[in-house]
Amino acid sequence: MSSGVTQRGSRTPRRPRYLPLHVLLAFLVVYFLVPFWWLIVNSSKSSAGLFGGGNALWFSDDIDYGENFRQLFTYGGGIYRRWLLNSALYAVAGGVGATVLAVLAGYGFAKYRFAGRRLAFAILLGAVMVPTTALVIPTFILFAKIDLTNTVWAVILPTWLNPFGVYLMHVYARDAVPDELLDAARVDGAGEFRTFLRIALPLMRPAIITVLLLSIVASWNNYFLPLAMLSDNRLFPVTVGIGLWQSTASTYGAAGGQSLWSIIILGSLISVVPLIVAFLTLQRYWQGGLSLGSLK
Amino acid sequence: MTLSLTPSTSTAHPVRAARRRAPARRKNLAGWLFVAPFGIVFVTMLILPLGYALYLSLFRRALIGGTRLVWFDNYVKAFNDPSFREGVSFVIRFSLVLIPVQMAISLAVALMLDLMVNRFARFSRLMIFMPYAIPAVIGALMWGFLYSKNFGPLADISSLVGADAPDFLGSKLIFWGLFNVVTWQWAGYYMIILFAALQGIDPSLYEAARMDGASQWQIALRIKIPLVAPALLLILVFALIGTLQFFNEPKILQPLAAGALPEDFTPNMYAYEQAFNLANYNYGSAISFSLGAVVFVCVYLFLFATRKRGSFLS
Numbered sequence: 001m002s003s004g005v006t007q008r009g010s011r012t013p014r015r016p017r018y019l020p021l022h023v024l025l026a027f028l029v030v031y032f033l034v035p036f037w038w039l040i041v042n043s044s045k046s047s048a049g050l051f052g053g054g055n056a057l058w059f060s061d062d063i064d065y066g067e068n069f070r071q072l073f074t075y076g077g078g079i080y081r082r083w084l085l086n087s088a089l090y091a092v093a094g095g096v097g098a099t100v101l102a103v104l105a106g107y108g109f110a111k112y113r114f115a116g117r118r119l120a121f122a123i124l125l126g127a128v129m130v131p132t133t134a135l136v137i138p139t140f141i142l143f144a145k146i147d148l149t150n151t152v153w154a155v156i157l158p159t160w161l162n163p164f165g166v167y168l169m170h171v172y173a174r175d176a177v178p179d180e181l182l183d184a185a186r187v188d189g190a191g192e193f194r195t196f197l198r199i200a201l202p203l204m205r206p207a208i209i210t211v212l213l214l215s216i217v218a219s220w221n222n223y224f225l226p227l228a229m230l231s232d233n234r235l236f237p238v239t240v241g242i243g244l245w246q247s248t249a250s251t252y253g254a255a256g257g258q259s260l261w262s263i264i265i266l267g268s269l270i271s272v273v274p275l276i277v278a279f280l281t282l283q284r285y286w287q288g289g290l291s292l293g294s295l296k
Numbered sequence: 297m298t299l300s301l302t303p304s305t306s307t308a309h310p311v312r313a314a315r316r317r318a319p320a321r322r323k324n325l326a327g328w329l330f331v332a333p334f335g336i337v338f339v340t341m342l343i344l345p346l347g348y349a350l351y352l353s354l355f356r357r358a359l360i361g362g363t364r365l366v367w368f369d370n371y372v373k374a375f376n377d378p379s380f381r382e383g384v385s386f387v388i389r390f391s392l393v394l395i396p397v398q399m400a401i402s403l404a405v406a407l408m409l410d411l412m413v414n415r416f417a418r419f420s421r422l423m424i425f426m427p428y429a430i431p432a433v434i435g436a437l438m439w440g441f442l443y444s445k446n447f448g449p450l451a452d453i454s455s456l457v458g459a460d461a462p463d464f465l466g467s468k469l470i471f472w473g474l475f476n477v478v479t480w481q482w483a484g485y486y487m488i489i490l491f492a493a494l495q496g497i498d499p500s501l502y503e504a505a506r507m508d509g510a511s512q513w514q515i516a517l518r519i520k521i522p523l524v525a526p527a528l529l530l531i532l533v534f535a536l537i538g539t540l541q542f543f544n545e546p547k548i549l550q551p552l553a554a555g556a557l558p559e560d561f562t563p564n565m566y567a568y569e570q571a572f573n574l575a576n577y578n579y580g581s582a583i584s585f586s587l588g589a590v591v592f593v594c595v596y597l598f599l600f601a602t603r604k605r606g607s608f609l610s
Binding site: 018021022024025026028029031032033034035036038039042050051055056057100101102104105107108109111112113114115117120124126127129130131132133134135136137138139140141142157158160161163166192193196217220221223224228238239240242243246247250251261264265268271272275276278279280283 | 328411426543596
């Protein structure tokens, strides 16, 4: 009996007990994967196959990824490729910028007792609760005054504001970077910034990767901000671009929009691949990091 | 946590404080320098726009007489405007239904996954989380396709049982159509946060409970759920902030759901309509600012009412 409790490897008595849970879980997985499956299947179809009334959740007779690929990347002078590159630029520039600022500020709040710190931190926590979309219209009007709308900066600069990222870095730095280590480095004559780079930064790595990943996802997935800021479709990220195609295709109805639907579907599929790959390869880091904000 | 106003410890030892003054001042400066870059962005991207929105919202532009100061007239107008009121009422009703269900699902799945330690559970965890990595635009589009009469499987499935396909893009069921999209998108993210919190619990607590004859149910209810309460609170706040500013999903489904999703469906859509389609920046700013204030007050009151030791903002 006691050996059965201590040896976690012996799971013969466990299997049948959790069988109903496994079945339930399998159903859930199917539910969460159905939309992906629909995209994979339907991006292989020509518009005839899409509208031909065949099975919506299975391939039609002619699987034609190649033709759809060709159309997607040549439509409108290859604008889709440009949208993907724009998305990558906004995600990397926005995400890296937000993370650098959050790491510095989080460390500053956690490790220095400077004058005005309490007030500044209280304001920061209040800002976590300000909905970001409420800032879009005022920021647009401000940027319009200084001719910054319809440039890449109009999308990148507002994403650098990530108060929750600062809060996460603060929590992590406070617990993971011991003061004694910092003091020892100072006694050895290292300057404040050098101490930060050599001692604190390596210790903060798991939290940095989490905040970086979350910021990149937030900018890659952003829609309201670029939709409001940009009017030149050569600057669109892929989310706004596909939204544009979709509303065009819907307006023209089944008649004119048919050819557009197959590239919208393949375009949607391709646009989700980079982040899925990033999450799968970096899961070791973010799975623990995501619970940071709820720790004491 | 840090909102309490206890005097700092250095004042308790004036002598020691005086002796250390010089390096302390240097460290004071260093602290500010670390925070300054973010501070600049904070002021220019948050304080300035908010202040400017407040300023703009006090004016009104008329065809005759140009722009004039009307003080809080735009706010009086907004809170009497049926479009804004119905939008606010919708997002509040939507939150009240969505958030409890979403939290219950993510908590149930997290508890299940915490019990099952095998490869299938690990695989499921990733798959359920996957929708979080999908842009809201693409998520809404995918479900729009699945709901659609042209491409969706609903018609095929319903004809098997001899019923009419439910129209999740029609005005009757659009609430549940959106409900499903948002649950699908976020439940996995919340589940991962809760799962990570569950994994952080000391397993010796379970051993002790089992010795006392507690069942898995009792362990879940009496030990696990109370210990992940801070994580639940964090999720609730995020879900509340996210849902009150609802925009992407209805905006994307709009062309597909002709008639069911008007331009004033949510407050954010209404603000967008006013600012960008009607070029009415003053009124658009007033709506944005009102929405921001409503969210801020709701969340702050909520946090104040539920504050506990050890939780976010306590």
